[in-house]
Structures are given as C-alpha cells and as structure tokens.
Amino acid sequence: MSTPIALPRELGQSAYARANPLARLAPAAALGLLNVFTLDPVTPLLTLLVVACAVPFMGLSWQSVARVSWPLAAAAVTLVFVNTLADPAPGIGWEDARAGGVTAVRLLAIALPGVLALATIDPVDLTDALVQQLRVPARFGYGALAASRLFPLLTEDWRSQGMAARARGVSARGVVGRVRNLFRRVLLLLVAALRRATRLAVALDARGFAQADRSRSRPSAWTASDAAWCIGGLLAALAVVAVSVLSGYWRLIWTP
C-alpha cells in the first residue's frame, strides 16, 4: 500500500516531518529541476552532497535511504555500463565511461531529492495540501488518491494472469512469442483496471463524492517555517549553482 516509508516512528517530530508536504517537496523540486537544465558533472555531484547532508535533518535513516534509492542506483550503474560497452569501437573508451558516469549522476541528482522527500510524505497529507494550498480540484485530487490505492491490486492482477496462463499450458517461446504475449497481457490488464476503476467510481459517488462543498477534516496548514523550508531549498540550489559556476564546469543544456 502507498503508506510512506519512514513515517511515523522514524521521522518522529523533526521540524521537517512537521512541515507541510508541499514545503517538504519544494527544496527537492528546486534541486531536481536545477539538474534537468545542466549538463556538467559538478552540479549533480554537489546536489548529491547537499542531499547527503540533508538526510539527517529529514529524519531518514540511511537504511531507509538505501531501501528507496536502490532501483535508482541500479539504473545509474546500468547507464554507465551500457554507455561504456555499447560503443562499436573496439576496447573500452574512457570518454564513453565518462559520458555514462555524467548521465548516471545526473539521473540520481534529478530523481533522488524527490524520491527521498516523497518517502517521508503520507499520500493523504499530500493530497490535502494539494487541494487546500494549491487549489487542485478536490474531485481530481481525492480521485487520484483513491486510484493510487489500486496500484498494488494491479500487480496482483498481473500475477494471477501469469498463473492462469501457466496453469493452462501457455508459455511464451522466442522473442516474437514473448513480445506478443506481453502485448496481450498488458491489454488484459487494462481491461481489468478499467473494471476496477468503474467500481471505484461508483463507490466514491455512493458516498456523495460528486458534491462540491466538501468540508475539511484535516486542515492543511501553511506556516512561516514552511516558507523557510522553501527558501532554504532555493538557497541550497543557488549555492550549488554558485559553486558550480566558480569551478568553471557549469554548463546549461542550451549552451553549445
């Protein structure tokens, strides 16, 4: 289920844990976006350094960091390998390895801040904040929240589909067979997902979800400290830019 990974025991009552979910996401967004627009190796490395320094303040244990970031780390390692080995030229080129390495740290710097911040946020709190502070329509926000609960069920559907195929003697052979099989299964999964979604929509409407004037049981507050988190995040991003520029490596994607 989509419960947050670290909450509530681990995070405890740190200032970060008490902050508004949007304030917790803002610094991550600033750092992540910064790396979308840069191409040099120094900016992402500095970003990762900032993230590493921030981890203790976020209240996350290194164990949880490892747990949520390993798929990203695996992707980064794969990137380096593919870049190094995919070059048709004989031998291992250092230039390729370097390019792969830069892409890998960029990937980490773009995704990791957001992944870690989201790991500390309860989806319900985030939805409350989106609806109340950012004025996202309640129908959209809570509808998406309800739908997100169906994701684990989707995995379950996928698994039972695989079992059903095996039980009836179906096993995909060869590349063409596998691709065709995959295509068919994805289609069937979509059918199943649509049926679930329809039932969910009925269940939501049965509880008066269509009405406009919802009351707010969980007021999502925005305080001075939330603003401070946003400014802090922005300053950290600016500091990264400053150091990167001073190092002489700074390069934006549109710089030729």
Next chain:
Amino acid sequence: MTTPAVVLDGFGYRPANARRWAVRDIDLSIAHGETLLLLGASGSGKSTILRAIAGLLDAGGEVAGSVEVHRAPPGAAPRPTGLLMQDPDAGLVLSRAGEEVAFGPQNAGLPQDQIDRRVDEALAAVGFPYGREHPVAALSGGERQRLALAGALAMRPDVLLLDEPTSMLDPRGAHLIRDAVERAVSRTGCTVVIVEHNTDIWRDLVDRVVVLGADGVVADGTLSEVSASPAARDTWLVDAVRPSTASHHIGERLLVANHVAYRYKGQQQLALRDVDVDLRAASALAIVGDNGSGKSTLTRVLGGLAQPTCGSVSATPALINGGRLGAEPHRWRATALAGRIGSVFQNPEHSFLTDTVRDELAVGPRALGHSDSKVHAVVDELLTRLRLDEMADQNPFTLSGGEQRRLSVGAAIATAPRVLVLDEPTFGQDPSTWHELAEMVLGLRGQGAAIAVATHDRRFVDAVADQHLHLTSERE
C-alpha cells in the same frame, strides 16, 4: 399508511451499448423502515436496481419508468442513501480508518465536530476493534468490509443498500456484518435492501422477500410465503441440496504435500504453515478455514503455480504418468503442468486469456500441441456440456457471472488434468450455477479425478467432498 421510502414504477434500464435490458417492468414499493431481501438468478438485474435507488446508474443508458426515493429522484433525495458493495477493496479511499469513515460526511460538507461524532458512532456500530488511526492496509477482508459499512452508516443513510455484502467473507465475518446491520436498523430505523445469494444469515432480519425473474417481480411476501411459492425454487430459501451419498472407491495417490509452508515476498508472517495434503484419484478434498488462513495460497501451491517456502509438494508416478518430469509440479514446464493439474481461480475474470469463449476453451489443448480436429472436438464437446454454445463467439468479459464461472472450469478441464484445484468456485453464484458446479465436480470425481476445493461454502463441502482439511490462521 405512511409514504413508502422507495417506489419503482415500471422501471427498466438498458446500459449504453447493450442490446438487452438489464432489468424491465419492475413495480416495487418499499415501506419506510422495511428490511427487504431481493433475490433472483444472476443477471436478473438486482444490482442494477440497487444502483438505481442510489442514483448511481450510468447516465449513458436508457431508463424506462421511474424511481423515487422519498418522492424525489434518487440523486436529489432529501436524505442520503448508503451503498455497500461486494468487494471492500473497491471502495476504500484513505489510509487511516477514521479518515475513511469521515470521507462521506466530509463530502456532505458537515462541520468538524459533527464529523467526529459520526465517525465514532459508525465505528462503534460495526464493532470496529481498532482506533481511528489504524491503517486500512493492515485490516483483514472482513474488517475492511465492516469499515466500508461504517463509511456508509456515517452518512446516516435513510435507505441502506447492501449488494452481496458477505459473499466474500468467511462465516464469522459474515455474521459480524449481519450483526452490524441489525444494530444500525434497530437504532436508526432505516430502510434496508439486501441482495445476497446466501439468504440464511439474513433470515431473522428480513420483513419481506422479493424474487426477480425474467419478467420482473415473480414473488413478493414474507419469508415463509415466498419460501412456499414456486419462485423459491431458484433461490436458497429452499434447501434443495442432496449431499452425495453414493459410496465410491477412492483411488491411488496422485499428489502429496508434506509440511508445506508459504511466505509471500516481503511479508514477515507465513501465509500458510505446516500443511499435509494427500490427494487421491476419485476423491474430493475440501479445504476450509477463515479468511487469511491460507486457503487460496494452498490452492496455488498444489496447482504447481507457487513454490512452497518450506516442505514439498510432489506428484506420484501415477500422476507423472511416463513423462520425464521431476516430482515437484512448480518446476514443470507449463504444458506438462496443464496436462496434469488444472486450476480454477477465485475470480474468473482474472483467468481469461483470449477474446472469445471458443478460444478460451481451446487455449489449453492448443498449448499441448493437439491437432486442430482434436481441439475442435474437445471445444465443441465442452461448449455443449457447459451450455455455452450460444455464446461461443462472445467475449468472456460480456458473460454473466454464472457463465464466466462455467467457462473458467471448462477451460481448466479442457486438457483433461487428473488433478483439479478450485479456489472458491461458488462465490456469488446463484443456485442453478451452484448445482451445475456440484454436478460437474461430482462427475469429474466419478471419472477418477482428484479434486481439491478451497471454500467457505458449507453446502458445497457437504455436497461434493469426501475428505476435509481445516486451516487455522495466526491472526485474530
């Protein structure tokens, strides 16, 4: 005479893109405070009527006649209706129990203190054993259904609609739901409409029973009146099950499970612990136990679809029958498995692999490499036997619940496996499909198949099983 709570006048509904009317010519008036049990074969439109009363019919469909709740169209009724559906997972939105129950009152725009009061009241009414902060993800199936009921009660519905509320629950969970509804009725005096095949547990609660047939209402009266009427033949009001008494010879051993345990990935607790099974030819084993005791898991392990975490499942030489195979079914290639062990899953929709009924039945025989003529022969024979020949070219998803169930059993036996494993085959089935299933299982058993069936259905156990296995859970 007081004004009725709900009035259906010549009501009919045809969903968008459907040729047939889902229901037609329904005249029904439900008195305020009445508890009504609505019965009828699957496909007779019971759920459609509940949705119509709740004002939740898809706007694209065609409506005939009228539905009124307290003299207003359903959506605009002065007091809300509450709807509880079969699958608790279909309707839960939030992550903590209290918030989940508050969802309806919040939508209604109530002030906070009233919401709090209603949440406490509703959780108490359903006997919810945990606090408001309890995570929904940690609840069992029965507890989730009670939470969903609390969510409906928190809206203080004037009409409470229950669509097969207990069909996915074990007997204990079903009784807890029944008790919660009874408490709600005695406290609020609300009108209740219940759709359920398992009529036994609602017996003492209902004031009136209505049976739907192909041409609208075919019986209407008190429980004893309707039970005595001819319409009751198609319902569970009349217990027409004759347990199989014919003695028969139990055959050789086919599949043996020794000290089998199973743990799902990422879970701490075992889903299944230390189970021994001995499946023999020409016998049927009933696997019973509460929700969460590992019945479904055991069917997957026996079906060669999951590798046991501890212990072993092994096929005997009689089942392997000359194939060059190891003893453990989960290591067999798919074709070897399909020819020896068939599996029927809880939800037929999750097992469909093709676009037509005919193809669905042909999947297994084709995978085993049978000739076209043999595949045709097998499929045609099954189509007739399962009474599916008229819909041979239809999409499996468009079939009724009973037809889907028959198709899923047919697809599993198309490869003539000597072992057949079924997971809750009678869930939500009407009596006629139920009887066909029982006949089919008894027929297969008579032909020498070994059957294992996981079920909550006491009647089905009595009708088909000659061996029993009771699983217990660590939980609760």
